[in-house]
Amino acid sequence: MIIVMKMGATDKEIGLVVSRVEHLGFKAHLSKGEEVTIIGLIGDKRKIEPHVLEMMDGVDKLVHILKPFKLASRDFKPENTVIPLNGTRIGGREVTIMAGPCAVEGLQPMLDVAWAIKEAGVHILRGGAYKPRSSPYSFQGLGEEGLEILAQVREQTGLAVITEVVAPEQVPLVARYADILQIGTRNMQNYALLHAAGESGKPVLLKRGMMSTVEELLMSAEYILSHENYRLMLCERGIRTFETATRNTLDINAIPVLKEMTHLPVIVDPSHGTGRWQLVPAVARAAVAAGADGLLIEVHPDPENALSDGPQSLKPARFVQLIEQLKRVAEAVDRSVQ
Amino acid sequence: MIIVMKMGATDKEIGLVVSRVEHLGFKAHLSKGEEVTIIGLIGDKRKIEPHVLEMMDGVDKLVHILKPFKLASRDFKPENTVIPLNGTRIGGREVTIMAGPCAVEGLQPMLDVAWAIKEAGVHILRGGAYKPRSSPYSFQGLGEEGLEILAQVREQTGLAVITEVVAPEQVPLVARYADILQIGTRNMQNYALLHAAGESGKPVLLKRGMMSTVEELLMSAEYILSHENYRLMLCERGIRTFETATRNTLDINAIPVLKEMTHLPVIVDPSHGTGRWQLVPAVARAAVAAGADGLLIEVHPDPENALSDGPQSLKPARFVQLIEQLKRVAEAVDRSVQ
Amino acid sequence: MIIVMKMGATDKEIGLVVSRVEHLGFKAHLSKGEEVTIIGLIGDKRKIEPHVLEMMDGVDKLVHILKPFKLASRDFKPENTVIPLNGTRIGGREVTIMAGPCAVEGLQPMLDVAWAIKEAGVHILRGGAYKPRSSPYSFQGLGEEGLEILAQVREQTGLAVITEVVAPEQVPLVARYADILQIGTRNMQNYALLHAAGESGKPVLLKRGMMSTVEELLMSAEYILSHENYRLMLCERGIRTFETATRNTLDINAIPVLKEMTHLPVIVDPSHGTGRWQLVPAVARAAVAAGADGLLIEVHPDPENALSDGPQSLKPARFVQLIEQLKRVAEAVDRSVQ
């Protein structure tokens, strides 16, 4: 950390800051410029609450040098994290596709989608039993009945299952049914939930908050990793901006940025990232071309009658077409789609 | 709801949409313009998932006419909601001040602040026992010990207490100690928590998500109100924008907008809304001038050593000065500060 | 246009709105719902200022049905606009690459880059003679001397030239030297400049404002098209969001959205869209995979000593590598890079 003093800070103010720095167990390193003085702190700065220094007289601002996350950082673990699951290796050379409806609506429709995506080569089925909805008057998911359906479909098709968990006390229940726990965008900073998911030991897919920076996503990852649960994937699913032509703005830059900052696999959700099925193929191709390790795509046999997110769901036939396109793009960047 | 057909939609497509509308139990009202046809739905549109229609061939878009919230709306309840509490009437003519440190750190500092604000005429003490922090390495609050401290301070000073609750299973515990349950910005769409707070029957202060619209805030309010818990306040605490000169951008417009849309009291948090104590007095005065029903202000006896949010906390002496300023501004808009 | 009346609007208020609508030359089409009444306007609504109706008593809001742009719309011209230029066809099957330094700094460096990109198969050279800089203390471009250099490089290499114009009175001068006039992000709503560029008859590349919606971009395009200058390209170059990890957030969704809304070619600038050369290759590949018609890429022989935008410029050798990658991605989506 560096402390920047105000222009005109007095020697006495500077002296008091240096004393405090040393009192806190750091070495202070003074550098007097022509206009301002700066003080470097030497020692592990993660331990202190920075405003202890920020609020002293004569201090202009603090500048953080070290990143606030550690376990998620590539500095800490340079090689890619790879998560083997149901015959795929998430974070490896293959681009992993996870597909299925937004919500579990019943056994038969779930089976229909499951067999369709399995035939297209997909290994992981998505479907929500608990749905966070902005209106209390919307369909909220089938709950445990939905989990049972997922279990049956898994047994019959051999697909692995990813499903969302929305409250900490639900984690043990959902963990019994799911292969991957999904934490949704509204819960990225639900710390009680992050702790519970970390403790579960299950693979976790953590979605970026629609209002959260990449750095905050990595801080939330840190909560899960701090429970020594390293089977963690991050998911870019679009952020909120001033643009209203699409439901969200998919942050394509975040893909190479995350691959640079962290060793964790980066999954992209083009369905929520755009909000309209017509845009999903173009953005899914873009995500693979930019280096995504996987895609989370909404597929529904009858989107017009879906209980949620119909407009962003692909029909199975279009999904199969998209997989063919993705195979070609993956090859062009020296990867493959299973 | 209105369905706008595409330019060039065929009569057959229009006919199918009309059939579907009628099948869903609505009356369809057709209007052929020079370029496009529109179809109005007559009936209560809150019941259907709109994409059932949105995805039909020939449909361009759906336009919502009715607001998606009801119980929170001024159309539903025209007169202001007033919540009597510890001698104040939140939402009444008086502007209610709630003040105290970000986090409960110990009994003595809490008592010091409590007596100081009580002397300034304040009736409600704030202080967090559970702190949602973006880093797992930061101070997370004293937990139940913090609640005990709040209870002692309440007993000794006669102040009412507002404190944050961060997980649904904590609600019964926190509700035993608190006079008002606070739901923080990161939890505005934590629906399990909203349900639990609604069920508790306790007064609730619901903070706006830092990237949530005013309409979404009202939808979240709807979750709490749907449990017939009407002792609810809304809180504007700054939103996230591209501007980095301040921690958040306090949305001053939201005050008159909310007063127009809803009957619920509107509280403003200038401490989080700005992130720097130097800016708090100006923005607190602005909030009162714009019609806020109350303020939530961070006060700490020794901000430099606060365990969280020091830079945005006022010292007691400055807070007392601010109260004097607020009294004058409140009078200028025909209100009062106790 | 549709007028939505307030709940509880009186018959008299409705009657007055209908009269006004008819007085303005439209047919009014009344539809009484259970809670609200709506009034459709039949006739060409582009001619009126909508608030003439919006402000009448009893009116809740106006809903626009028609898009506010016309000449730029795919409804108006369904087939893609293709602009033949120097042996390429911008908007055709080929993905057009435009490359070069941010600013023209001298004849020799410009020639070095020009020959390098020409060898890689590029047909169009970029380089700014007039640079809009946020600080008056930064390098502002060589001005006319820079244009002369571009002319010499064009003559020697046979490359076409794209360069920025920043003021309306400069347009005739710049148009003498340039093959394509570039209008930068800060000037997207500089209407005097849009008119001048439209009148010039030269091909124009219009960059999206960093905080402008896709619809506003199309409205600005309309200014240029209204001068019957149809050789117009649009350029997505990143928008401003709350994310600070990158200079801008490239809006990848905008590519398929624009291809759907307009017939104009869509160019993407991954250099400004990310702000760091390390991220340019991933995002350039993504843009091609998403359907971009061209790319605008900053290349500099010695980025460390570039007079502007060094950190986002590729060295020629890396650029050549990138072109090889782009060829593969373009093929995967049935297009080609020259």
Add this chain to the structure above:
Amino acid sequence: MIIVMKMGATDKEIGLVVSRVEHLGFKAHLSKGEEVTIIGLIGDKRKIEPHVLEMMDGVDKLVHILKPFKLASRDFKPENTVIPLNGTRIGGREVTIMAGPCAVEGLQPMLDVAWAIKEAGVHILRGGAYKPRSSPYSFQGLGEEGLEILAQVREQTGLAVITEVVAPEQVPLVARYADILQIGTRNMQNYALLHAAGESGKPVLLKRGMMSTVEELLMSAEYILSHENYRLMLCERGIRTFETATRNTLDINAIPVLKEMTHLPVIVDPSHGTGRWQLVPAVARAAVAAGADGLLIEVHPDPENALSDGPQSLKPARFVQLIEQLKRVAEAVDRSVQ
């Protein structure tokens, strides 16, 4: 400026950076921490393009210590700038009100508003002759005829006149008619226009770009000040955010932030800042309570028939009421409204 080296930067890399720093004429000040090395530059850093250093091997990032603006800074000129004009002193103890219609539409309506606001005690009349409009199909202003009308109204009423200028070549013409040149939000970074306004020597009101930070506003101010034109006011008029309930989000925080950073007067435009006349009084009061030096308010005798911005214009009678409210709020913060 401070250079932060990467973790693991080699001694050779550090040595090369130090050499470059010294070669550029600075003194390098090395500080080796436990994890990273930082290098301070001593000397005037405004002169170099920072990426000369940023792109060297082993460099992680550059941290700017000094603010990029100088003439606009309170460090440079601690006392408030006060601009005497037509009997008021903008930036002094009085809060200056500027009012009038968005656009000049004709002599008689202009006179009507002018006399009404003069009677309310206002000294400065606003009205646009050149209107930047997002659609080429909207009313674009009366041009020079509008300026003539303003001149006549000024002569008859004795009011000073503020009007917008949209292109550099117009500045001399507009400067002949106007007492204050207004630069609009879309032109905040139209540098040719800033230079022309600076050179004119006339008082200038510079509106913040709807997408610009406070720091960028001050950088644009620097362009005008660099022509030794110090009669400059800044204007907060709302920024663009994700919130759609209002036209813009008025950044109330910007008032105390600007008063801290700069000596220039800060004017607030609650009409554009909200977009609806119903919200203008609350936000205008808030601005005064927060310390604004003046307000720019749209007033129109017949807003329903205004040629632009009707929905955000107050009728004269409401404006008079608002002035009475503002007088009371101004008094409460020890200021006055004339």
